[in-house]
Amino acid sequence: MMKDGSDKFWLEDLRHPNESEKNQGKIQISIEMIPAVMTEEFPAGLGRSEPNMNPVLPPPEGRLEWVSCFLELNR
DSSP, rough: OOOOOSSSSEEEEEEGGGGGGGGGEEEEEEOOOHHHHHHHOOOSTTTTTHHHHSSSSOSSSSOHHHHHHHHHTTO
16 A cells, blocks of 8 residues: 555644644554455444454553543542
8 A cells, every 4th residue: 555565654743723833643544445345244343333343443542531530520
């Protein structure tokens, strides 16, 4: 997919329109294209929805839960 044979690439230096002078982060992108007949043989859900396979996407780790943050602030 890429010139160097990699199937992943980084989008770096992401900026919010209201904070254009500050780098807001980066994201790694990976795209896989397969024939339509393979989608019937190897089903996959949207994101982590069922069927969560091909590939299996585990729940994220190390993220703050917004509800728990809100509850902590109100104690």
